[in-house]
Amino acid sequence: MEIGDLFAEWGYGAGQIDPIKALDPGLVYDLSEIDYIRFLCKASYSGTALRIVTGEQNLNCSSISPFGGHDALNYPSMNVHLENPQSSITAAFIRTVTNVGSEKSTYKAVVKAPKDLKVTVNPDTLVFNKVNEKKSFKVKIQGPPLEDTPVLSASLEWIDSNNHKVKSPVVISHMLIPTRK
Template sequence: MVEMLQILKQVSIKIYLGSEGAAEALRAGAVGVLTQGHKFMDATSFPLPGCYLQSNDAANIHKYIHSTRTPTATIYKTTEFKDNLAPMVASFSSRGPNNATLEILKPDLIAPGVNIIASWSPISPISHTSGENRKLEFNIVSGTSMSCPHVTAKQISPDNHAEFAYGAGQIDPIKALNPGLVYEANEVDYIRFLCGQDFNALTLQLITGDKIICSEIAYTTARDLNYPSFALKAPHPNHYISGSFRRTVTNVGSPNSTYIAILIVSKGLNISVNPDVLYFTSLGEKQTYVLTINGKIKKSIESASLIWDDGKFQKKEMVLLYIT
């Protein structure tokens, strides 16, 4: 970067093209910067007008620069275009499986968190580049700090092995305010679950703040946790797997409602729900069902869905079988 700064100071370069980034170009007094790399970048703030180029495009510009004594360039205002691949999961988003507990599907769901126009403190730098003094009320930001405020509900955009990327799907904040059915689990349920995962007393005390003795607790397996998804692992393809999951749902939708189970299952798998109809007569009422899986997993990952539908609310849960 020192060498690039010296070159910029020696010649009257207005727009710099290179891989060093925008910070040194700003320090040297350039009015624009073109940075290059091998991959597309997410939206990021430059301290001066700039553009990110893939290596092939940058190579063409290099050829142009060397073809004339007075190369010129113009950086135009950003042009927006529709991304036909959207919505899709960002490359930096965490993926499953959940190595700590393989039978708990992670992630649970996804939320918009890439290139979000967000409010911005005027005392915070825009591009985190030394020497920049711009102040704005909004900035383009990516990350979990952007996805968390969006959170709640579902709309899946399937892809190969994408279950470990999107979980139950992209959230719908409006529908999440009135979900119809909810899966409740309290502190005791999670303590029993953690005991079933062989957490020692010291770790449990750090998590709960209490002295927990697992030998005195009727601990449960991951499969028994009242969780809104179902996951089974198999050691190899064509392995016959079987498992049952007991779940309890609480009615928070309509006082008098009847939910019918709809299963979307891959060929070769046998998945059943008992009972397959849930009757509710009041809000807060609880009903329990058992989902059972039998069959051979033929691919590295097989997925299915369970939908509880009362005509107004649709509660969709992921069923996942995969090779470990």
């Protein structure tokens, strides 16, 4: 595998958008302030740190209803960082998309992944009957340890009959990522 291929999934979104396709994306992943707060709580922010980041003086994680999944964030990309490269890969992500395309739309999940990585989507078909309708799905990722490679990339793409393609990168890594002190 070439180095350029190794990090390909992290490169999505770094280039130019197609303005015509951006006007009619089909599906969107909604994010609100509470989604980011849940993410911070999942990342162990609490007390003073949470209040500094959010600007909310009376906020604490125990008062926030939890959101399931590996990262507690309704975001198109799915990233798993393994602390130990000898650990098996296991993660689940829960996502919700909103139909902003045609009133009657059916999207089918298409997964592209290396042979050793099992990525399942449930349900694998989303049927929308109206605009602004929301549907949730779960992405489960399983695989052997990543001892021989620092990064493994896959993707999930929702495709409908109206030529909409909504792609989400899936990245599993065990590289050491520098942290601030």
